[in-house]
Amino acid sequence: MFGKEVYAGRRRKLLELMQDTGKEGQRGIAVFLGNTDAPQNYRGNDYKFRQESSFLYYWGIDEPGFAAILDMDSGEEVLYGNDVDIDDIIWMGPQPSVASKGERIGAGRTAPYSEFFETVRKAKTAGRHIHFLPASRYYNTMMLSQLIGCPAEAVRKTSSVYRTSPDTGSCNTEAAASLELTRAVISMRLIKEECEIEEIDKACEIGYLMHTAARQACRPGVKEQDIVGIMEGVTISKGWGVSFTTILSQNGETLHNHSHHQTITPGRLLLIDAGAESNTHYASDFTRTLPCSGKFTSRQRDIYDIVADCNELAFQLAAPGIPYREVHLAVAAKMLDGLKALGLVNGHIDDMVKEGIAGLFMPHGLGHNMGIDVHDMEDLGEDLVGYDDDQKRAPQLGFGSLRMARSLRPGHVITDEPGIYFIPALINKWKAEGTDHGMVNYSALEPYLDFGGIRLEDDLLITEDGCRRLGPHRLPIKAEDVEAAMVR
Amino acid sequence: MFGKEVYAGRRRKLLELMQDTGKEGQRGIAVFLGNTDAPQNYRGNDYKFRQESSFLYYWGIDEPGFAAILDMDSGEEVLYGNDVDIDDIIWMGPQPSVASKGERIGAGRTAPYSEFFETVRKAKTAGRHIHFLPASRYYNTMMLSQLIGCPAEAVRKTSSVYRTSPDTGSCNTEAAASLELTRAVISMRLIKEECEIEEIDKACEIGYLMHTAARQACRPGVKEQDIVGIMEGVTISKGWGVSFTTILSQNGETLHNHSHHQTITPGRLLLIDAGAESNTHYASDFTRTLPCSGKFTSRQRDIYDIVADCNELAFQLAAPGIPYREVHLAVAAKMLDGLKALGLVNGHIDDMVKEGIAGLFMPHGLGHNMGIDVHDMEDLGEDLVGYDDDQKRAPQLGFGSLRMARSLRPGHVITDEPGIYFIPALINKWKAEGTDHGMVNYSALEPYLDFGGIRLEDDLLITEDGCRRLGPHRLPIKAEDVEAAMVR
Numbered sequence: 001m002f003g004k005e006v007y008a009g010r011r012r013k014l015l016e017l018m019q020d021t022g023k024e025g026q027r028g029i030a031v032f033l034g035n036t037d038a039p040q041n042y043r044g045n046d047y048k049f050r051q052e053s054s055f056l057y058y059w060g061i062d063e064p065g066f067a068a069i070l071d072m073d074s075g076e077e078v079l080y081g082n083d084v085d086i087d088d089i090i091w092m093g094p095q096p097s098v099a100s101k102g103e104r105i106g107a108g109r110t111a112p113y114s115e116f117f118e119t120v121r122k123a124k125t126a127g128r129h130i131h132f133l134p135a136s137r138y139y140n141t142m143m144l145s146q147l148i149g150c151p152a153e154a155v156r157k158t159s160s161v162y163r164t165s166p167d168t169g170s171c172n173t174e175a176a177a178s179l180e181l182t183r184a185v186i187s188m189r190l191i192k193e194e195c196e197i198e199e200i201d202k203a204c205e206i207g208y209l210m211h212t213a214a215r216q217a218c219r220p221g222v223k224e225q226d227i228v229g230i231m232e233g234v235t236i237s238k239g240w241g242v243s244f245t246t247i248l249s250q251n252g253e254t255l256h257n258h259s260h261h262q263t264i265t266p267g268r269l270l271l272i273d274a275g276a277e278s279n280t281h282y283a284s285d286f287t288r289t290l291p292c293s294g295k296f297t298s299r300q301r302d303i304y305d306i307v308a309d310c311n312e313l314a315f316q317l318a319a320p321g322i323p324y325r326e327v328h329l330a331v332a333a334k335m336l337d338g339l340k341a342l343g344l345v346n347g348h349i350d351d352m353v354k355e356g357i358a359g360l361f362m363p364h365g366l367g368h369n370m371g372i373d374v375h376d377m378e379d380l381g382e383d384l385v386g387y388d389d390d391q392k393r394a395p396q397l398g399f400g401s402l403r404m405a406r407s408l409r410p411g412h413v414i415t416d417e418p419g420i421y422f423i424p425a426l427i428n429k430w431k432a433e434g435t436d437h438g439m440v441n442y443s444a445l446e447p448y449l450d451f452g453g454i455r456l457e458d459d460l461l462i463t464e465d466g467c468r469r470l471g472p473h474r475l476p477i478k479a480e481d482v483e484a485a486m487v488r
Numbered sequence: 489m490f491g492k493e494v495y496a497g498r499r500r501k502l503l504e505l506m507q508d509t510g511k512e513g514q515r516g517i518a519v520f521l522g523n524t525d526a527p528q529n530y531r532g533n534d535y536k537f538r539q540e541s542s543f544l545y546y547w548g549i550d551e552p553g554f555a556a557i558l559d560m561d562s563g564e565e566v567l568y569g570n571d572v573d574i575d576d577i578i579w580m581g582p583q584p585s586v587a588s589k590g591e592r593i594g595a596g597r598t599a600p601y602s603e604f605f606e607t608v609r610k611a612k613t614a615g616r617h618i619h620f621l622p623a624s625r626y627y628n629t630m631m632l633s634q635l636i637g638c639p640a641e642a643v644r645k646t647s648s649v650y651r652t653s654p655d656t657g658s659c660n661t662e663a664a665a666s667l668e669l670t671r672a673v674i675s676m677r678l679i680k681e682e683c684e685i686e687e688i689d690k691a692c693e694i695g696y697l698m699h700t701a702a703r704q705a706c707r708p709g710v711k712e713q714d715i716v717g718i719m720e721g722v723t724i725s726k727g728w729g730v731s732f733t734t735i736l737s738q739n740g741e742t743l744h745n746h747s748h749h750q751t752i753t754p755g756r757l758l759l760i761d762a763g764a765e766s767n768t769h770y771a772s773d774f775t776r777t778l779p780c781s782g783k784f785t786s787r788q789r790d791i792y793d794i795v796a797d798c799n800e801l802a803f804q805l806a807a808p809g810i811p812y813r814e815v816h817l818a819v820a821a822k823m824l825d826g827l828k829a830l831g832l833v834n835g836h837i838d839d840m841v842k843e844g845i846a847g848l849f850m851p852h853g854l855g856h857n858m859g860i861d862v863h864d865m866e867d868l869g870e871d872l873v874g875y876d877d878d879q880k881r882a883p884q885l886g887f888g889s890l891r892m893a894r895s896l897r898p899g900h901v902i903t904d905e906p907g908i909y910f911i912p913a914l915i916n917k918w919k920a921e922g923t924d925h926g927m928v929n930y931s932a933l934e935p936y937l938d939f940g941g942i943r944l945e946d947d948l949l950i951t952e953d954g955c956r957r958l959g960p961h962r963l964p965i966k967a968e969d970v971e972a973a974m975v976r
Contacts, residue, residue: 038526040538041860042624042867045732047535050528089913090851093742136530138626142640152630226725233721237714244533254581363578372529379530425577 001104001280002195007060008106010188011070011077014058017184018072021129027072028129030181031120032059033140034066048241052140053372054133054185054380056281060105067116068107072131079107080116120147131178133185134158136379150176158182158381182380189377190369190385191411197461197470199282200371200413203239204459204471206276207284210234211475214248214272216487218290224248224260224270235276243283243374247273252289252453253421255364266293269300269452275374283374285415287457288475294486296479299447303420304454304479306338310418311456311477314366318408318416318460318467325391325405328366331418332358332399339420344448347439356396357439360430363423365402367415370459375403376413412462413470419455422448489592489768490683495548496594498676499558499565502546505672506560509617515560516617518669519608520547521628522554536729540628541860542621542673542868544769548593555604556595560619567595568604608635619666621673622646624867638664646670646869670868677865678857678873679899685949685958687770688859688901691727692947692959694764695772698722699963702736702760704975706778712736712748712758723764731771731862735761740777740941741909743852754781757788757940763862771862773903775945776963782974784967787935791908792942792967794826798906799944799965802854806896806904806948806955813879813893816854819906820846820887827908832936835927844884845927848918851911853890855903858947863891864901900950901958907943910936 014030021027034055037046051062059068059079066081081098088095102110123130130148134156135141144155157175192200210231217227228248235242249257250264252271264270270292275285289304291297296304310331317327336352339345345357352358369376369385377385383393386404394400404414422445429435431442456477459470476485502518509515522543525534539550547556547567554569569586576583590598611618618636622644623629632643645663680688698719705715716736723730737745738752740759752758758780763773777792779785784792798819805815824840827833833845840846857864857873865873871881874892882888892902910933917923919930944965947958964973 038528038535039624039626039867040526040535040732041541042863042865044866045862047526047528048733053529086913086917090911091742091744093739093745093747094913136527138527138630142626142630223725229721229723229725232724233717235717236720237711237717244528245536251581254577254579256579257581259581374533375530377530378532379527423578425574425582429574 001060001062004104004106006193006195007058010058013188014184015070015072015075017187018131018180021072021131021180025073026129028131029119029123030070030072030178031130031132032068032070033132033135033143034059034061034064034068035137036064036139038137038139050240051281052136053281053377054189056372057185057189059107061101062281065113067113069116069119077108078115078119079105079110080113081110082113117147124148129178131181132176133182134177134379134381144176148176158384182384186377186380186385189371191409192371192413192461193411196282196371197413199278199280200284200459200461200470201472202280203243203276203278203282203284204286205473206235206238206278207274207286208471208473208475209238210274210276211272211286211288214274215288215290215482215485218264218270218292219294219487220264220266220292222264224250224262224264227264227272228260231272231274238276239279240277240281243275243277243285247271247287250292250452252455253423253451254453255421264292267297268292269454271453271455273455273457277374281372283370283372284459284471285370285374285417285457286459286475287417287419287455288477288482289454289456290482290486295483299451300454301479302342303451306335307418307420307454307456308477308479309338310334311416311458314416314418315458315460315467315469318414318462320408320410320462320464323388323391323405323407324367324414325402328399328402328405329353331366332362335362335418335420343444344441345439346441352439355437355439356394356399357436359396359398359400360426360436360440361420361422362418363398363401363421363426364419365398365404367417368403370413370415378403408462408467410462410464414460414462415457416460417455417457419453421453421455422451423453424449489548489550492592492594494681494683495546498546501676502672503558503560503563505675506619506668509560509619509668513561514617516619517608517611518558518560518666519618519620520556520558521620521623521631522547522549522552522556523625524552524627526625526627538728539769540624541769541865542677544860545673545677547595549589550769553601555601557604557607565596566603566607567593567598568601569598570601605635612636617666619669620664621670622665622867622869632664636664646872670872674865674868674873677859679897680859680901680949681899684770684859685901687766687768688772688947688949688958689960690768691731691764691766691770691772692774693961694723694726694766695762695774696959696961696963697726698762698764699760699774699776702762703776703778703970703973706752706758706780707782707975708752708754708780710752712738712750712752715752715760716748719760719762726764727767728765728769731763731765731773735759735775738780738940740943741911741939742941743909752780755785756780757942759941759943761943761945765862769860771858771860772947772959773858773862773905773945774947774963775905775907775943776965776970777942777944778970778974783971787939788942789967790830791939794823795906795908795942795944796965796967797826798822799904799946802904802906803946803948803955803957806902806950808896808898808950808952811876811879811893811895812855812902813890816887816890816893817841819854820850823850823906823908831932832929833927834929840927843925843927844882844887845924847884847886847888848914848924848928849908849910850906851886851889851909851914852907853886853892855905856891858901858903866891896950896955898950898952902948902950903945904948905943905945907941909941909943910939911941912937
């Protein structure tokens with residue numbers, strides 16, 4: 001948790017950004033709904049609590065049962081929550097009062113949770129604008145849907161200023177979340193503050209420790225699941241937990257593989273894509289691909305070096321003013337160049353880039369924003385977050401999945417994660433459908449059908465004059481460094 | 489996952505149990521909704537998937553996006569789910585077909601998910617009974633609410649057979665979940681099968697390993713959070729994860745303490761209540777209380793021995809035909825006897841038990857059912873699960889929180905978890921309100937106000953002639969054994 005001036009400052013800035021949404025006295029209220037506990041198998045047996053990210057950003061309170069309202073006409077800020085009773089004390093221990101929690105985040109006033117509902121209802125009856133962010137969790141979706149009187153689908157979609165009809169109290173739009181508020185929040189959260197960067201550095205250090213532990217545990221005969229436990233144990237000892245479900249698999253060609261039942265086998269590759277969330281809920285996200293035998297085969301090394309070069313290229317190119325979509329395309333060109341040298345593709349590099357041939361080998365984007373969410377703010381709208389107003393998402397496989405295309409600015413935190421995968425079902429599909437315009441050498445690909453996949457990922461902070469890799473230590477990435485670091 | 493005969497057999501038995509719910513041809517359908525992914529911070533970044541427990545019990549499928557219907561008139565069983573497309577293969581890898589998944593659990597027929605909605609709507613239009621269990625997750629609550637046309641609150645409450653009005657299609661009851669189906673499911677899941685007991689034994693072994701790792705890590709200067717990570721890492725390496733959020737605290741007097749920021753301090757007690765969920769989703773649940781210095785003080789030892797004796801007494805008494813509520817009361821008597829010997833309470837033991845004096849020191853019940861859920865089936869209704877039809881919940885603190893009161897039967901799996909806590913806020917409240925009828929010696933309690941709490945928990949299987957402790961190894965519990973096992 002940061003100091004009260006951080007949260008108060010953010011809310012002040014948000015208020016300023018929202019000044020243009022309406023005339024004085026007609027701007028309405030901004031409603032922030034914190035998360036409740038999420039049942040794992042039954043209510044009361046909940047997953048580890050995770051606060052709603054924007055609530056955390058503006059209001060700092062990291063526990064269930066809170067909401068807040070920013071009155072954009074009067075400037076009043078109110079934090080809503082209930083004080084504990086004797087039953088709560090028996091089960092959860094004595095707790096600070098809601099008033100003292102409000103004090104810690106510089107909120108002008110606190111009130112019981114029930115007043116939150118009343119205030120929203122009153123605003124609705126008075127026909128005031130009610131701005132809120134698209135809901136993520138199902139419970140919040142239900143709550144907002146009931147409170148605002150809109151279908152569940154509508155409270156997840158953004159449109160320009162939402163207003164209930166004062167006459168009927170019913171929803172007059174199919175998209176009830178506020179586009180203006182969403183844009184304002186995105187513009188703030190995209191540019192990380194110094195105190196946030198410190199926390200991301202910490203999360204990256206935990207990521208370093210978890211990948212180091214994994215590398216030390218990786219040897220033939222060990223179960224994948226054993227390694228996952230060792231890694232995730234580190235994240236719980238040092239932070240909140242994993243920032244996303246760990247991907248750890250010898251079938252690296254499956255991009256998000258969450259089954260870990262296999263045994264580490266000599267000659268295969270182990271792809272590990274995993275990150276930590278710090279105790280303050282900032283994410284890290286790293287991928288390394290290890291040789292299970294301790295040494296890459298010559299074929300593995302060929303592909304590995306291309307991916308490592310691509311990772312390095314993106315790091316070299318990322319700088320203020322450069323659109324990250326251009327970096328994605330430069331990486332695609334570099335990758336195709338390497339694959340061409342191996343005889344796997346043929347044609348002019350520019351033509352191949354244009355035809356999206358890289359997508360066969362890397363059917364995902366080069367990277368995404370990272371912050372309080374590992375895919376930062378993804379629920380606020382992928383395109384709103386990752387694309388400038390004048391940018392459009394490409395239709396091609398891979399390039400079309402690019403989550404961060406924006407022109408880079410100091411304070412952006414992004415991932416740099418090129419990969420090359422040999423996905424039999426996809427290769428067969430392209431071959432059958434002629435998607436490659438004759439640019440893929442399918443017979444040369446045959447020996448690669450059991451190759452798996454390689455991905456190498458670092459986290460970058462855009463600085464005034466370029467970028468730096470986040471975290472105090474960098475995981476070994478050059479093939480020879482990885483081999484030297486493996487325990488045999 | 490068990491063999492297909494297990495799931496087919498359970499569904500056959502359920503069908504038999506439901507025969508009495510209506511005349512032939514008028515019994516209706518039983519609808520089972522599997523869980524979907526639960527968003528952690530945004531949709532797509534989900535908590536580790538956990539299947540709905542009763543869906544797992546009857547249909548065995550351990551992945552999101554499935555539903556099933558048991559037609560209780562025709563006997564037809566249908567599993568609903570969607571086969572994967574090329575996008576799914578890229579991200580999740582090739583998957584077995586829904587048809588082959590149905591085959592593995594002996595389901596007569598499989599169909600795409602959309603047919604599930606159609607089938608329920610048709611049954612509704614035809615005015616057939618639609619039986620379903622009270623929904624746990626919010627998403628399932630929303631889905632059922634929309635599908636059945638009842639308010640969200642209604643799909644969480646059980647009543648005798650629910651029926652939609654064929655005329656209006658609207659909900660004609662405030663409680664729409666089926667009491668008959670709920671009772672039938674509870675009657676089956678309460679009595680564990682051999683194959684389930686084997687899995688619970690496995691979960692208990694993981695619990696043994698996690699507590700052993702914690703004990704080895706517990707020494708002055710270590711952070712509580714470090715120990716939690718070590719423990720939870722074990723559960724992820726060897727099983728699905730924790731069966732509930734780990735309770736690990738030197739403030740053991742807080743029953744469910746999930747904050748782990750303190751440093752292990754000489755002279756204090758560390759209470760650890762934690763369990764694992766096996767890869768097949770059976771739970772374990774153990775509590776031990778360790779002396780942070782490696783040796784109990786004399787005052788700690790006095791209280792520890794009382795709790796250990798209570799734990800042993802419950803084990804000795806638990807047997808078929810004995811109501812567990814009687815065991816709770818016998819433990820309360822034993823506890824008061826020990827506290828009386830220390831001069832902390834005074835009066836006749838029977839009177840003190842009757843007045844619920846034990847509740848001041850143990851404001852929770854002696855134990856609960858355990859199985860696929862650590863509090864087994866809690867969302868089906870605590871009283872329906874834990875109380876026989878002729879039993880009523882007591883109003884007293886502690887005794888009133890007893891989750892398992894039933895007359896014990898072979899196959900019941902329950903916890904045995906007495907505890908003694910010194911909770912300043914509760915002691916002050918009783919003193920101020922005279923709740924103790926003069927039976928508590930408050931001045932003698934003064935030196936205990938910073939004591940913390942002790943709980944000792946094992947998991948029991950009721951056998952034909954008594955009970956056995958679950959798991960191949962028992963964690964040290966006698967004070968001298970605990971001290972000998974501490975690393976110093």
